[in-house]
Every structure is written in structure tokens, then in C-alpha cells.
Amino acid sequence: MLTILLCATLMRVAFAATTGLGNDESYAVVTSRVLALSYFDHPPMTWWLVHLSVFLTGSEAPLVVRAPFLVFAALSTVLMYRLTARLFTPWAGVLAALMMACAPVLGVTSASWVLPDGPLIAFLLAGTLVLARVLFEPDAHPAGWLLAGLLGGLAMLSKYHGAFFFIGTFVFLLTSPDHRFWLRRAWPYAGALVALAVFAPVVVWNAQNDFVSLAFQGGRAAAARFQPWMSLVVIGGGALFLTPWIWVGLVGSGWRALRANIRAPRSWLLLCLGCGPILLFPLIAAWSPSKPFFHWAAPGYLMLFPLLGRAMARRWTYHAATRRWAFGSAAFVGVAMGAIMILSLVPTLSAIGAGPPRDPLRELAAWSDLDDQFRQLGLTPDRYPLVVSRIWHEGGKIGYALGDRWPIACIGQDCRGFRFTHMEQGREGADAVVVVSGIPRAEEIAVLASHFARLETVSTFDLRHAGALIGPATILIGHSYHRDGETGGAS
Template sequence: MRPSAILRLIAVTTLIRLAFAATTGLGVDESYMVTSGRVLSLGYFDHPPASWWLSWGAAHGFGTEAPWAVRLPFILLFALSQLLVWRITCRVADQRAGFWAVLALNLSPVFGVTTGTWVLPDGPLDAALLGAVLCLLHALPATGRRALGWWAGAGLCAGLALFSKYSAVLTVGGAFLYLLTSRAHRHWLRRPEPYIAVIVAAAVFSPVVIWNAMHGWASFAFQGARATGLRFRPLLPLQTLAGEALFVLPWVWVPMMILLVSGFRRGETWPRRLLVWLAAPPVVGFALISAWSSQRVLYHWAAPGYLMLFPLLGDAVARRLDRVWVRGLFAGTAALVIASLAVIATQLNFDWLGGRLGAIMRNDPTAEGLDWTSVRDDLLARGLLPPGAVVAALNWRDAGKIGYALGPRTTILCLNTDSRQFGFTHRLSEYAGRTMLVLAVDPAGEASPWFHSIQTLPGTSVRLDGRTLRTVTVMRGEGLVPRP
């Protein structure tokens, strides 16, 4: 299969993502990242800086925080990720396998939709991890200066992966385990090149360490707490794996797990064994953590592990293309994914489903994917948003949605002991005694403990095509009293 085929695939899927990005609002996590990341920093409470810097740079470069603008870097990074998956698969198998690996990557929702489009740490994480893998595939059989260059490249990409998301350490650990168990490549542990790679990675990651040291190790503590707990639930790993299967797609996940297990058998080529060693720590690690963690393990956390298995999946598919059901499965999945994107985009623009989603789901998800501009328009019409206004919300999720809708000229505060990055972007102590607007999304939280007095004003709402999705209580708080 010619390289032009993969370039066409990347171009077409990138155009689809651009259209989807331009016709849908930012989700809760995206709004939170864009809003709380308006102040540039060496580090951030939730994650390392890469994704925050990308959205900040795009907003300032284009002069707008429109969804297509802040999402563009992540869409382009996924285009790069597709190219890297193809190159990796070409080294593991051949170009035809590479095409099918990239196509499967595009059709898996956790990669093709969320990682490939949204403002999340996973976009830069995946691109950097794939870059590190490609460098390793070149470095392990190389010698002399060429080997040093590839090892340094692997270190640089590993550092960028850690600079995107802390969980990259699991994949990096998988590379160490591979070297430890591989007779053919164990000698690298006695050579300086891997340790030079570690030094390069540490240098790239160092701003995160500096920020944490200056802020009481807040980010390390927050993420580290997710792996701690006091309860033992032996069946929960099965639930975690089942959730991951839904995110990846069950008919993609099952063959991946078979390839993961079979990849450890004797006689496998070293590139395939390298990939399964890179895949195993995230897949197995997060499943095990869910057995005792006091917090819920989210299903997309293990995605970097599954990412490493797409080259093996592409090779397996390419070997079975003579079977009609294989091509039919890909065609049906492509139709399902494109139809789903069309339903989401048209619903967020035309509300053609009305309240039907609320009738079958606990909460209508339309409000989460809609930008809350109706709230901004109401407040502006009432003269409640003068230049330099300070507005407070009662939790970080609502602060993100409200702050993004109100725009960068409005300062958004989060009146909650769990304020995430908002607690560092705008510290409440700097606004002590101030009078400000308080917006509480229904069901309204308690704002009175934060002020000397509270005045309730006529409310507003999040609306789409005349339908109210969320009611918003509007208050004026006088004399902010910051709490610990």
C-alpha cells in the first residue's frame, strides 16, 4: 500500500475533526482547562503544562478562545500521532498493516474522538509516547553516534510525555522492564545512552518539579492520592477493564487483549515484545489500582497502553483482509462513528432531540457540550458584567463552563475547598472583602458562608433554541471571606 493512502486518510480524518471541533462547544474538562489556564504557569494543579500551554498559545495566537482555535493544536497532534503509528507499524510489520492500524486508531472513540479533538492532556501525551517508541525502535539495533542520537530523541519524547501527563511514567517503566527481560538488548543497561536519555527526560520535566516545590507538591499529592485507599474490591478490576473495552470499542479491545497476552510468548520478534511491554503497565496497572483505590479509576487513563497495541492489531487485520467480515466490521464501525459525531453536532446546534435524552439518562448531556453563552448574553443585557468584572462559581466544573462563556475579560473565582487550578490562578485571599457576582447552577450550592451578606437577584439559565437546560441562581455577594 502506497504512502499516499495514509496521507489521504490523515487528511480526511483531520478535516472531519476540524468540522466537529467547530460545531460543538467545549466539554466540562475542556472549559475548565481553558478558563483556569488563562494565566500561564510552569505547572498546574491537575496535570503537567503541555495541554494548558497549547490551548493558551492557540487562544493568544488566533486572538480567540473559539472551540476550533483552542482545539486545533490537539487535532494537529493527532494527525502527527497517526503518522507515527504508521511508521511504527511499518517497522513492526509493513505499510499495509500500518494503514489498518491507523484506521483502527481513528475509529476507536477514546482516541479518534476525545484524544484526537478535545483539549485534554492525552493529545500531547500520545504523540510524545509514540515519538519515544519510534526512537526506541531505531535506537535498540543502532550503534555509535547514531544510537546516541536515537536514545537522546527517546529521552526528549519521554520527557515531553511526562510534561503532558504523569501516567507516562508507566509506559517509560515498561521500556525499562523490556530492557531488563530482553537478552538481545539487556546490554544497553550497561551503556551510557539510556541514562543520557533519562537525564534529557528529567530536564524536560524539571519545570513541573520546580512548580510543585514552590506550591507544596500540590499536583504530585493530588495525583498520587488516586492510587491510595483502604478498601479491597477484588472484582472492580473486571469492571475497569469492561469500561476500557467500551471506550476502545469491544470488538477492538478483545483482539488487543489477545495480542497483548500472546506477545509475551517465546519466539516473538523483539519489536512486538517491546510494544507489549510498553502496553502492559498502563493496562494492568490501572486495573489493579482500581481494586484498592479510594477514588474512581477513569477508563481513559489506561489508553496509552492500548495505543501501543494498534501496530499489532493492524498487522493482525492485514493478515485477514480476505475475510469479508473484517472489512464489513471496519465499514460498520466507520459508519457508526461518523453517525455519532453527526448526531452530537446537530443536537448541540439544533436541539432536534429536545428533552428526550433527559428522559432516558440521569442528566441531559446536551448542556455539558454546549457553551453557556446564553448566561453571558443575559448578564450583559442586565449590565451585570462591566469591564473587569469578578464572578464566582461554587465548584470547579461550573467555574469552567461559566468562565469560558463569560470570556477572558472576566475574572472567575471558585468558592470551594476543592477549587483545583482556580485556587492557584486567582487566589481568594487577593479578593478578600470584594463585592462580586455569584452564579450557582441548579441545584444551587451554599454561597452565604463566603460573604458578609448575600443578595439574590433575578436568575438566568443555560438555553438552547428556547429550551432551558440549566437554571442559574444569580447573587451579589458583599465582602468576600476567604476560607482555608
């Protein structure tokens, strides 16, 4: 187990140190500069961790802002082992931890990058570990429900997916005859109250901001048109993110647990905790107007890894294919991570030949040329107290490239958390620098110009990363900023 933990952690640290911040990460780092009770996209745990890391180190380097998430990933590996060992056997725990580390969405991206899934996974596993002791060990004190509630509340403070922990627990208590008596005792409800107290900052922030975060996430489940094939797309995408062979193992293990149902309460608990995300998000995709994200169901599959570990442990000594399957999975993820690290540090194939670049790692590129361009043009915060972007992910890239000296505001239809940093307040009438990726179209210029008395283009240049062309970028100067966007012009 120690070998798995050390190897996985070393690979994740190298991966975090060599890959640039993605769109979501840059955006989280920039918006976390303003400390708040909660944030637009998710509950605040990710933003608080980044803010604390930067405060303690004075740096926003990728490895620094990712450090808390690397720690949570190491903790999750240990917790997966402990949970599976408590429910089944220690060897099953070792194999469950190994396979989780080999699943890209859980063992690589959520374990290395600035994403809310990292702390969510750790708190879900910790909460389930406590829950397993309370439910299945006779000498456990019922006050464990309070600790389970605390950990579940921290999961909800990381991502709204944490609610499935409480839904799954309730379903288990309702369906398991040997454990239904807990519904007549006060301890589970006291644990739920602890969770609500932990989650209170999110409720307060949403109440102060017209429940915009809950509306944003809930709006993704709104009915638009029925498209049943999208459910298959989401399931297939989830399988790809987990690797198809691990996904097949997880589904097979879950199916066996379903057939055993309440006759095997330990497996049934995991199934109850995991089935919510696994079933709900493909169903939502069948009618949702929003683009589905394949990793949304990952916290559900997380709960199937102990079942997979148990199935592998039973076959390990006599089934050579199981051993090859495990070692092959580890080799695959190691090679894939190594390839991404190399491609992140050297010019990629997209830099060769004519035509626009199609670099699959383009999102990880830092816009480091932007700061140099600002210096060449003599743009300083003293003269231009505001930098404006047109969309949230560009705001993240711009703000991260320029550093915390420059306040970042957003003008557009999809600004997300930049709407609530209020960087533009008190800057009415000031001049601002506007940065747009690519060559802005006339209608985009019109939207931007409506917030200024006058807008002029001062520079168009190429952004590059590791020798590969990211694309052109345009710098404009907006004179006399108007927040309401009623008047303006362009030149």
C-alpha cells in the same frame, strides 16, 4: 494512508467546530489564562498549548483552542503508520492507523478536544518510533537515546502517564537478552536525564505548591475498601471507549505477543510499553476511593495497535471478515460522530416532554445565556471585579461564557486549579458576582455567605443550549469579599 489521514482529519475538524467545550475543556481554557510552570490537575502541556493558541489568534472559539490538539491527532496518525511500518510492514501500518482512528477514545475525543491525551499520544508514538530504530536497526546512532528521552519527557510534560514510557523501556531492556547490554552503557541514562530536564517545570511547580498535583493524582490510588468488581467495571468501560470489537482485537493481538514473549522482541517492546496502564489501573480501581476513569488505560492500549495492524494485514487478502470488520468500524465511528454533531446543533429529544432534561450532551453546552443575563442586570467588571463559582467545572463554564474580562475565583471543597490562579488576591472587601447552577440549597448558601459580609439573590433564570434546557442558574451578589471565609450572612 493519505486517504485515512485526510478523512480522519476532516471529520475531527468538523467535530471540533460543531461541538461545544466540555467541562474539562472549559476549565482548561479559563485556567490557562494564567500562565504557569505547571497546573493542579496535570502537567502544563495542554494549558500552554491553549494559551499559545489564544495568544496568536485573540480568540477562544472551540475550533481555535482545539486546533493544536487536531494537529497532534494528525501527527499521531502518521506516527502510528510509521511505527508499525518500521516494526512490521507498511500495510500493517495503514491498518493500525485506520483502527486507531476508529477507536473513539483515541481517534475522536483525544484527537479533537482540549485534553492532555492528545499530545501525550503523539509524543509516546514518536518516542517509541525513535526507540525502535535505536534497538532494532544496526546502523542507528546511540545518540537516539537522547531524542527518545526528549520525546518521553514531552510525554510526561503532557500527562503523568508518560512515566510508563520509561518504565516499559526499562522492563524491555531487563528482559530482552539481546538488548540487555544497553543497561551497561551510558546512553539510556543520558536520555533519562534529558527527560528529567524537560519535566523540571512540573517538579519546580510542585515543590513551590507542596506537591499538591502529585498528591492529588496519587491520592486516587489510596486504599479505601476492597471492591474487586470495580476492576471488571474499569476493563469493561475501557472496552466500551475503544468499542468492544476493537478491544477484543487488541487484547487478542496482545495475548499472541505475550505467548511469543522475548522470542519476538519487536512485539515484546510494544507489550512492555503498553502493559503498565492496562494492568495498573484496573488493579487500582479494586481499592481506590475515587471514581475510576475508563480512559486512563488508553495509552497502554495505544501500543497494541501495531500488533492489531500486523494481524489484520496477514489476513486481509483472504479473510473477508477482516475487511468487513475494518470498514464497519470506520462506518460506525463516522455515523456516531455525525449524530453527535447534529445533536449538538439542534434541540435534542431531552427538550421534549415534561420532567428534567436528560441530555447526554449537556456537558458540551455553552452557558452563553449567562453573558446576556449579566448585561440585562447591568453587571460589569468595573463594579464587580470578581466572579465566584462553587466548584471547578462550573467555574470553567462560567469563565468561558463570560470571557477573559471577568476574573474567576472558586469557593468550595473542589476548586482544583482555581485555587492556584490567585484571582481573589488583592480583592478583599470588594463586591463579587456569585453564579450557581440550579437553585442553591441552604447549606450551599451558608458556605458562600461565609466569605461575604452580606449575600443576596438577584436573579434565577433558565440556561438553554440549542433550544434544550440545561437547567436553572442563580446569580447572587456578595458584598465585601473575605477570603478566609470566617464571617458572613445572607439575605
